[in-house]
Amino acid sequence: MLEFKNVTKQYRSGMFGTHLTKAVDDVSFCVGENERLGLLGESGCGKSTIAQLAMKLLKPSKGSIEYNGKNIKHMSRSEMKNYRKNVQIIFQNPQQVFNPRMKFRETISEPVRIYNLASSPEEEKKIISEHMEMFGLPEELFDRYPQEISGGQAQRIAIMRILMLKPEIIIADEPTTMLDVSVQAQILELLKEVMDKNNITLIFVSHDLDVVRAMCKRIMVIKDGQVVEQGSVDDIFDRPENEYTRMLVDSLKE
Template sequence: MNHTNSEPLLEVRNLKKYFGKKGRILHAVDDISVSIGRGKTLGVVGESGCGKSTLGRTVLRLLEPTGGQILFEGKDITHVGKSEMRRYRQSMQIVFQDPYSSLNPRKSVAEIIATPLKVNHICKSRADLQKRVRELMDTVGLAERLYDAYPHELDGGRRQRICIARALAIRPKFIVCDEPVSALDVSIQAQILNLLMDLQDEMGLTYLFITHDLSVVKHISSDIMVMYMGSCVEYAPANELFENPMHPYTRALLSAIPVPDISMRNRKIQPIRGEVASPINPQPGCRFAPRCDFACAQCTGREVPLQWRGGHAAACCRLNK
């Protein structure tokens, strides 16, 4: 299912990832179907615990899928063996949320960036390795004086630049960005976002960008998927989603974005009432229904599929009215 104009690099069909046993099954990712065109960014947004990070890890096969298909460059990689998957992983990388916990504190900046180069036997000599590490540091904006520095000596922004350099080391085509700026100060967030966008333009990278911040996702994404309790509730091009949100959950999220304009102080905010229901053994129906002001009998007892209006889709019974 390709929702972009370019050829899809990654395609996910009816992907599921469940956890648990003995009849208590947590539906972390439930029947997700998306595709990402080459050089494009799919933003994934939703509350904490909605399955965003699990989706990213399952796409990379860091977690094994419970069901569905993962296609990379048109090839089904859902069940390929470890040795073949290792070859694919050279084209698929991840940047984690917390740069400090994802870096080895006992290794210097140079050693961290050099690790994937050594593991994949990319550089033929020590001189080539050092040259490539310095090139990567320059690419992500790390000063050469930090070559022998350690993560604890650096601020969050520089640590995240190390993570990005490490991800770029083996020249991937696809990167999962798992909330890469949420642990950073606002001013540093903008620098990292601009770096990711510049790298995408220069290298033709494709991103799955996971975040809970809608203002961030608008800045970087080509398309946006809104997740709630493991399922996709809305999917649209970025500008279309912000101009014409169709699902009540998306509208509530958008209304909560702070606006630094005193003339907007009286704008209506749509608070979401109640708590997120348990994702363990969810009942058929719209999972947002218990918190939705527009819920009706049609919302429960049966699955509510995505309904398409051109390139824009939402899983809501109100679209039929």
């Protein structure tokens, strides 16, 4: 469904912009329906850049990203809207992804309005309260601002908000790194349940092998912007071939 073809993203740095840094270097992969792909790597390896490229928040320097065979670079306005509805992202820092000057009532209703999911205000209300209930979120959150709720609740809202769109693919960019261990378990459990129930494809970006192993079936190990190894969870974990992967796995197995 989503395919990266030799995607490279480079930045100019240095005083005169003469130095080229490759954040993502010739990465190719594809995810199919109902797949669970994990992108594993240390911080700074370029895995979050891949997530942002897929969301078209960044443009690739080279290569193409295709959705159902169509390059996202050449999409028309309506195609892009459709793409955004179907490919969604969960960010790392739930307490900073919401507009600090907007109450949750408006934040939550955004996707419903942008994609005309409801034909009347009553229907909008119904859709939202159904989802709030499904996610165990009290309606009193409507009148709160993002800085007034806990990270766990904020991440729940983030997941709920994109789930209202019924996306085909969810990219989760370190969704539990900023959360407490106990809350992390809740969010992962929730995410898993949601994926299974709605047959959503997941691209899970994380530095945490335990978490990736719990969430994914296939893993790509990334180092310095390059895919150094990929394979099933068991292969990577029990029979790592690449030296870096072995180092990573060993250091986490202790």
